[in-house]
Amino acid sequence: MKKIYLLGITLLLMAATSVSFAQQFNYAKARAVKMDLKAPMDLKLPKAETTGPRAQNVFVELGGQGLLFTVNYDTRFGNRRDGLGGRAGIGYLAVDGEHVTTIPLSLNYLLGKGRSFFEIGLGATVVTAGSDDDSIIFDENGGNVVGTMSFAYRLQPVDKGFSLRAGFTPVFNGDFFVPYYAGVSLGYTF
Template identity: 30%
Template sequence: MKKIVLTLVIAMFAIIGFPQNHIDSTPKRPLNSIFINLLGDASIISANYEKLFFVNSSFILSGKLGLGYNEEYELCIFGSCSSSTEQYLTIPHHITGNWGKGRNFFEFGLGGTIINGNTSQNYLLYPIVGYRLQPLKSNKVNFRIFGQIPFSGIETVDILFIPFGVSAGVNF
């Protein structure tokens, strides 16, 4: 697992570090967005801020930070569940590469979530793969659908972990 993470981090820095010999022909698209995540990122719901970094006309890096909510997962087949479930504050974040043209991008990268509360695992690291619809103008809706599975396995996590999510928000 350490080799995979190290390889991805080195690849991201290598892409950023390549010198670009071109005239500034990158589209003047918005570089910031705020959005709501439903499911995914080890949260039931989260509010997020994202910053885009243009590498070239077909590759964009993105960094995200957010605050979310999750709760304890209890499966009660025989008998009753406890009357109160544990609630958690989550802090999802990611660095992803986005490859595509115009408004359509394939997204891939690494994400993590800090889980604040009494849980057996306070941090989850996971790969992210998804599709992103990124507008070309400010104050337009952005959309992403993505999936992820934690490296550590979901059987050791106390929270409700959904391996896919949907995001919608506004660029500015």
């Protein structure tokens, strides 16, 4: 059953990416038709407002890839507002003498332009805990690595300002798969 979920998610990601590239290519092709046919054709995509200084975010997240409550940093790897990027964070929760620390690390890709983006991500969260042996998430040593995915909407200002993320973040490891886990975050883009 886990393999079917992972196969379905992979196919969904491939379809979303191919649709985006096809739309960009058709736009460039339509621009080329309007040009003088005797002049060399320029099929470069126009620079949209997604270019400029790379987007960087600092945010707090409830649920999501950090599993609990985390503080995170997210950045793009190029000088664009969209495209490939990564995030890292840390979370800590202590209740009745038990404690849990989470460290989410992931790669993500933003599709969109302007202020609205669709985020697709894949990562891992390192989880360490107190001596709670009854947990289904932690192994007998009190620690575990949990795989995470992200399918989220991100509202991010073009320049600077507050940002918002919300979406599904399926979590999995060798013992379980939770496809409907979700998260929401609020932060600041600079």
